[in-house]
Structures are given as structure tokens and as C-alpha cells.
Amino acid sequence: MRNWICLPAVLALVLASPEAARAQTGSSYPYTEPSQAQPSYPSQQAAPSEPSSPPSTEQQPGDSAAGQPGYGQPISAQQEQASPPDEGNVPTRDAPLAQEPDSSRTSPLAPVTQDGLRPTLSPASTPVQADYVDSGAVLDGRQRLGPFLSGPGSFKFIAHHTTLGALGGFFTQAFANDFSFDQSSREAMLAGTLIGAGLGFGASAWWQFNNWVDRPMSTFGMGNSVVGGMFMAGFMDLFTQDPGVLTWSAFLGAELGAWLTAGLGGGQLPLNDGLLMASGAGWGAAYAALLLAVIHFSGTDISSKTWRDTLLLAPGIGAGALALATMRYDPTPSQILRADLFGAGVGAAVLLISGLVLGGFDQSTPYVLSFLGSAGAITTVSLLWEESVDRSSLKSSAKDRPYRNVWW
Numbered sequence: 001m002r003n004w005i006c007l008p009a010v011l012a013l014v015l016a017s018p019e020a021a022r023a024q025t026g027s028s029y030p031y032t033e034p035s036q037a038q039p040s041y042p043s044q045q046a047a048p049s050e051p052s053s054p055p056s057t058e059q060q061p062g063d064s065a066a067g068q069p070g071y072g073q074p075i076s077a078q079q080e081q082a083s084p085p086d087e088g089n090v091p092t093r094d095a096p097l098a099q100e101p102d103s104s105r106t107s108p109l110a111p112v113t114q115d116g117l118r119p120t121l122s123p124a125s126t127p128v129q130a131d132y133v134d135s136g137a138v139l140d141g142r143q144r145l146g147p148f149l150s151g152p153g154s155f156k157f158i159a160h161h162t163t164l165g166a167l168g169g170f171f172t173q174a175f176a177n178d179f180s181f182d183q184s185s186r187e188a189m190l191a192g193t194l195i196g197a198g199l200g201f202g203a204s205a206w207w208q209f210n211n212w213v214d215r216p217m218s219t220f221g222m223g224n225s226v227v228g229g230m231f232m233a234g235f236m237d238l239f240t241q242d243p244g245v246l247t248w249s250a251f252l253g254a255e256l257g258a259w260l261t262a263g264l265g266g267g268q269l270p271l272n273d274g275l276l277m278a279s280g281a282g283w284g285a286a287y288a289a290l291l292l293a294v295i296h297f298s299g300t301d302i303s304s305k306t307w308r309d310t311l312l313l314a315p316g317i318g319a320g321a322l323a324l325a326t327m328r329y330d331p332t333p334s335q336i337l338r339a340d341l342f343g344a345g346v347g348a349a350v351l352l353i354s355g356l357v358l359g360g361f362d363q364s365t366p367y368v369l370s371f372l373g374s375a376g377a378i379t380t381v382s383l384l385w386e387e388s389v390d391r392s393s394l395k396s397s398a399k400d401r402p403y404r405n406v407w408w
Contacts, residue, residue, distance in 0.1 A: 151208070151267060153218030158204045160222050161258065165200025168251035169193045175243045212267040220274035221261040227281045227315045228257020234312025237305070273326045275336045277319045283343070283378075284318020285311060290371045297364040335382060342381045347374030 169192030177185040232253025233246050240246070265273065288310050296302050351370035355361040 151213040153215040154208045154213045156218040157208055157213045157221065158201060160218065161200040161204035162197050164225060164254055164258065165196035166193045169196025172247050172251060175247045207262065214268050216271045216274045217262060217265060217267050217269040220269065220278060221258045223278055224261045224319065225254040225258035227319050229254035230312045231316025234309045237309050272331060272333045272336060275333050276322045276326055276331065279336055279340050280322030281315040281319035284314040287371065288314030290367050293367040294364045297362060297367065331382070335385065338385065339378045339382045343374040343378035346377035
């Protein structure tokens with residue numbers, strides 16, 4: 001009887017235990033209390049204050065057998081899955097993922113070697129741009145061309161200096177020997193010619209090899225050598241009439257005029273500068289002759305030496321004056337030629353007409369009028385010719401036509 005009384009109490013305890021409840025449901029897995037779902041990644045606002053501290057695990061009521069093997073492992077695995085990862089390693093959902101730059105687009109690939117590998121460039125193996133090496137194909141910024149590869153005027157330049165040296169050597173020895181054709185005189189003249197030609201060729205060849213020689217420089221160098229020879233001969237004639245001294249003076253003056261043109265004017269001498277110096281030499285000689293004619297036909301006797309010295313010195317003075325003017329003024333070649341043509345035409349016409357009207361050229365009036373007429377024509381054409389007008393102002397009728405003076 002006592003056993004039957006205890007049987008209901010034992011049955012009640014069995015039914016109340018969790019094992020009995022799970023046995024009744026027929027599940028073979030351990031029962032865990034459902035926990036609130038947590039996001040796999042923490043939000044940017046909610047960051048754990050102590051990420052290194054392990055999450056707290058509270059024992060749910062009813063888990064009396066948590067210390068048994070069947071209950072501990074699932075709970076710890078679920079906590080590890082639910083625990084958020086390290087904030088510094090895993091970005092948030094809103095932040096874009098960092099991508100490595102495409103190296104094939106930012107830097108060129110090295111060439112593949114025979115082994116099929118690309119060599120890695122180190123700072124020591126980085127290619128360095130080689131220094132510029134002058135190949136000699138360019139001279140003074142221009143491509144070498146011409147007979148001597150120094151410009152289109154190189155042949156004329158060398159021929160001029162070679163001929164000038166040969167003539168200078170010949171005439172200096174000829175005047176020193178009074179043009180005697182005996183054996184010693186002929187040898188001296190031959191030696192002077194060959195030595196002068198060799199020196200002229202060597203100096204000009206060396207200079208043109210290192211400097212560009214254009215046509216204007218070679219052409220006006222020939223004219224300036226003549227002007228320089230005349231000036232030095234006339235200057236020395238003021239002090240002596242020795243033929244040997246005058247010959248050497250003329251030769252040195254010719255060389256000086258040619259080399260001053262090459263040295264100061266340069267191999268790329270502008271055409272307008274050469275024309276301006278040549279015009280100065282020509283007008284210096286013309287105006288000197290007109291001035292001497294005015295003085296002579298005015299009743300003052302002028303000796304032949306004065307005529308000779310003046311006409312020899314005047315071209316050099318005129319060329320030198322306008323050579324200095326090129327430092328300040330820059331007229332165009334067409335304007336220089338136009339002024340020369342108008343000055344020569346007006347001066348010659350006035351001289352001819354006035355001489356015919358007045359009954360002869362043995363008076364000073366035709367020469368004075370010719371002098372003034374040519375100078376006025378040159379000045380007028382140089383300053384007031386239509387080329388000096390600023391053509392851009394012609395497009396606007398509201399503005400006047402301002403004149404542009406190229407001389408100053």
C-alpha cells in the first residue's frame with residue numbers, strides 16, 4: 001500500500017523534469033532557450049566598448065544540466081557565431097570595399113625576358129636619359145648645307161678671302177719691287193701670292209666651319225672689304241705717299257672690312273642691315289663728290305690729292321655711320337631700295353635739268369640743287385611712303401590713318 005502511495009509522486013517528478021519533457025516530444029537534440037537575433041555586423045553607431053572582453057553568458061532558467069557535455073558545446077558554438085567580428089578588420093555595409101589599383105594601367109610593364117619573367121626595376125636599374133651629344137649636323141641652329149656644309153654663302157665666303165689674300169700678297173710684293181720682273185721679284189710675287197691665298201683659305205675655312213654663312217653676309221662682306229681698303233688707303237695717304245705703305249694699308253683695310261662684317265654682323269647678317277651699310281657707302285661717295293663740285297665751281301681750287309683722299313674716305317664714313325644706325329633703326333629692305341632709287345633718280349634729274357636750263361655744268365647751282373633734291377627725296381620716301389601706314393586702321397572708318405615710322 002505504501003508503495004502504491006509513492007508511485008504517483010515519482011510519476012509527477014518524472015513528468016516535471018526536462019528530460020521527460022524532451023522525451024515526450026521525441027527530439028534527440030539538446031534544448032536551448034531561443035535568444036534574440038543579433039545582426040552579423042555591428043552598426044557604425046553601436047560599437048562595443050570593450051571588444052576584448054568575452055560576452056557574458058547567463059544561464060537560462062531550466063538549464064540545470066548546463067555543465068553536462070550535451071549542453072555546453074552548442075551554446076558556445078552559437079555564441080561564437082553570434083559574436084561580431086573585429087571592427088578594424090571588417091568594414092561596415094555602407095562603406096565600399098577597398099580595391100587594389102590596377103598596376104597594368106598605372107605603370108607600363110617591363111619586357112619579358114627569354115626565361116618568360118619580367119625583370120623588376122630597382123632604383124639602380126632605372127633608365128636615365130642620356131646627355132645630348134652634338135652630332136655636328138646642326139650649325140647655329142640651322143641644318144648644315146651648301147658646298148662646305150656651312151650655309152649657302154660658304155663657297156663665296158671662302159673664295160672671297162682666298163682671292164683677297166692672293167691679291168694682297170701679289171701687290172704688296174709687286175709694289176715693294178717696283179714691278180720688276182727679274183728672277184728675285186718674280187719669286188717674291190709668287191711666294192706672296194701663294195702664302196696670301198693659303199692664309200686666306202685657311203682662316204675663312206676655319207671660320208665657316210664653326211659659323212653659319214648666309215648669302216647676305218658673304219655678298220656684303222665683299223663690298224665692305226672694298227670700302228675698308230679705300231678708307232685705310234685714303235687715311236694713310238694723308239700722312240705718306242709711299243706705294244708700299246699704301247698697298248699694305250689698303251690690303252689690311254680690306255681684310256679688316258671683311259672680317260668686321262663677319263664678326264660683328266655675324267654669319268646670319270640681316271639683309272636690311274647689309275643694304276643700309278651699302279647705301280651709306282654709296283651716298284657718302286655721292287654727296288662727297290657733289291660737295292667737292294660745289295666748292296670747286298664756286299671758285300676755290302681743290303688739289304687732286306684732296307679729291308682722292310676725300311673720295312676714298314667718304315664711303316667708309318658713310319658705311320660706318322649707317323652701321324651704327326642699325327643699332328637704333330630697322331627699316332625694311334624694300335624701303336631702303338625705294339629710297340635709293342628715288343634719291344638717285346631725283347638727284348640725277350635735277351642735275352641734268354638745271355644744268356641744261358642754266359647753260360652748263362661749270363657752275364655750282366646744279367650741284368647744290370641735285371644735292372638738296374636727292375636728300376629731300378630720300379627723306380620724303382622714307383617717312384611718308386604708303387608702306388608705313390598701319391593697315392589695320394583701314395578697317396575702321398572712325399579712326400584716322402596713323403603713320404608708323406620705321407626709322408625711329
